[in-house]
Amino acid sequence: MSEPKQNSYSKHIFLCSGRFCDPGRQATKLYSRLPKLLGEMGDYDNPERIKRGLSPCLGVCTNGPLLVVYPEGTWYHDVDEPLLERIVNEHLRDGNPVEEAIFHNL
Numbered sequence: 001m002s003e004p005k006q007n008s009y010s011k012h013i014f015l016c017s018g019r020f021c022d023p024g025r026q027a028t029k030l031y032s033r034l035p036k037l038l039g040e041m042g043d044y045d046n047p048e049r050i051k052r053g054l055s056p057c058l059g060v061c062t063n064g065p066l067l068v069v070y071p072e073g074t075w076y077h078d079v080d081e082p083l084l085e086r087i088v089n090e091h092l093r094d095g096n097p098v099e100e101a102i103f104h105n106l
């Protein structure tokens with residue numbers, strides 16, 4: 001049996017789409033915006049790629065949509081489209097987390 005193959009990446013972000021933290025069901029819509037917002041940062045062949053995923057629950061269950069950035073373990077709450085754009089541009093592109101929207105860091 002062969003092993004799965006995975007290209008290199010630098011970060012992995014997850015949005016929670018669970019109904020407890022996101023009763024308005026906005027996370028899926030936000031998730032669909034990520035490919036365009038990430039641009040080349042999300043390209044599969046980019047060794048510094050930022051992977052993305054949707055989760056049914058991240059174990060917090062309030063104040064969503066929630067977004068967490070790994071490996072640093074930076075957690076954002078109440079993510080909407082303007083905040084998502086700031087997270088991508090300021091945190092992921094420029095390395096400056098959006099401090100006022102963070103509720104937890106590892």
Ligand code: FES
Nearest residue numbers: 018021058060061
């Ligand atoms: S439902 Fe989103 S963290 Fe649990």
